[in-house]
Amino acid sequence: MRDPHTVPRLVGAPEAPAEPGPLPRCPVCASAPERISWRQCPGRPVVLVFDPCGHRYASPTPPHLAVTPPPA
Numbered sequence: 662m663r664d665p666h667t668v669p670r671l672v673g674a675p676e677a678p679a680e681p682g683p684l685p686r687c688p689v690c691a692s693a694p695e696r697i698s699w700r701q702c703p704g705r706p707v708v709l710v711f712d713p714c715g716h717r718y719a720s721p722t723p724p725h726l727a728v729t730p731p732p733a
């Protein structure tokens with residue numbers, strides 16, 4: 662019997678230039694964040710909040726999440 666639950670296809674992250682930290686920089690002040698929170702309500706854009714600067718950035722698409730190895 663076939664499993665009724667669909668499994669999303671995993672896709673590799675696109676090649677990007679190396680950054681000093683695992684998180685992208687804040688688009689407002691260009692500082693390196695300690696944490697990025699995101700929230701989305703149905704029918705509304707995704708809102709990214711950069712900590713500790715507190716700047717907010719709205720995006721029409723959800724963020725692309727990628728798993729990276731821990732620093733050596």
